[in-house]
Amino acid sequence: MSLVIQEVSKKFITKHKETYTLDNINLTFEKGEFICLLGTSGCGKSTLLNIIAGLEKPTSGRLFLGDKEIQGVGVERAVMFQQDALFPWLNVLENVEFGMSIAGISKEEKRERALKYLKMVHLTKFQNSYIHELSGGMRQRVALARALTLDSEVLLMDEPFAALDSQTKTILQQELQKIWWETKKTIIFVTHNVEEAVLLADRVIVMTANPGKVKRDIPIQLARPRRLESIDLTYIAAEVMRELKEEVEKVAKIEYDSDWSIEKDTVLYHPDSNLGIGL
Numbered sequence: 001m002s003l004v005i006q007e008v009s010k011k012f013i014t015k016h017k018e019t020y021t022l023d024n025i026n027l028t029f030e031k032g033e034f035i036c037l038l039g040t041s042g043c044g045k046s047t048l049l050n051i052i053a054g055l056e057k058p059t060s061g062r063l064f065l066g067d068k069e070i071q072g073v074g075v076e077r078a079v080m081f082q083q084d085a086l087f088p089w090l091n092v093l094e095n096v097e098f099g100m101s102i103a104g105i106s107k108e109e110k111r112e113r114a115l116k117y118l119k120m121v122h123l124t125k126f127q128n129s130y131i132h133e134l135s136g137g138m139r140q141r142v143a144l145a146r147a148l149t150l151d152s153e154v155l156l157m158d159e160p161f162a163a164l165d166s167q168t169k170t171i172l173q174q175e176l177q178k179i180w181w182e183t184k185k186t187i188i189f190v191t192h193n194v195e196e197a198v199l200l201a202d203r204v205i206v207m208t209a210n211p212g213k214v215k216r217d218i219p220i221q222l223a224r225p226r227r228l229e230s231i232d233l234t235y236i237a238a239e240v241m242r243e244l245k246e247e248v249e250k251v252a253k254i255e256y257d258s259d260w261s262i263e264k265d266t267v268l269y270h271p272d273s274n275l276g277i278g279l
């Protein structure tokens, strides 16, 4: 079923200020699409994801999955966050099973599904381990297995690999693509990493900041499997980066002193500075 976001706006009103976070978002995601939401820090990516998850209410606007209106959380939309939110007092298997406790699933079925998805993320061997015994990458795979057990049509992921080292990130990006292929889920994946977005997505939604709007909806038509080092991917990533750069500068003008600009920054642009490939 397609997921429709219709005229969604969000204002946060606190004692000291009012933040206009999302302004009239209109998007339709088709079943099975892999969508990346890309934007600078604070542009409202997590807010939009939380609204889709039903964890946050929009100030105005409506959401539909097929012809059913979405209100609040539901088993057809599973969420995975940047921090794994796993329980240290439960082992891996119990943590994965815990995800199903709201869904009214029998004990036997819970066990069966947990083992199925632990196998999918290659953690069967570690089912009896405790969370402190696992690396960051393994923890995120436990969290992914837990999100998958709901057999939801939509999987919402908020920067799930952002805290991982680049090798672990690469492995998990490959695994996620395979799982997406196998499960045919609609995945909405938040990132501020352009390469990651172009590697994973069928569509990259570039958001503007203050207030958050859809700036560009870019289809990524690269053949799969994709490789980060491929020339085609690098070329498209550079194009997407240009869209994003305007937003980075806009935010920088607000957050930095008025005499600062990216172009004028002597450290970044001095010919003798060696900050590695890509700058």
Ligand SMILES: Nc1ncnc2c1ncn2[C@@H]1O[C@H](COP(=O)(O)OP(=O)(O)OP(=O)(O)O)[C@@H](O)[C@H]1O
Pocket: 012, 013, 014, 019, 021, 039, 040, 041, 042, 043, 044, 045, 046, 047, 048, 192
């Ligand atoms: N619960 C809240 N109360 C008040 N303001 C909020 C709340 N949640 C988010 N905001 C504000 O909304 C704006 C967008 O926040 P959000 O977390 O959605 O951005 P983001 O794009 O996910 O940023 P990041 O890349 O840093 O995770 C920010 O200005 C933030 O201060």
Ligand SMILES: [Mg+2]
Pocket: 045, 046, 047, 158
């Ligand atoms: Mg966020």
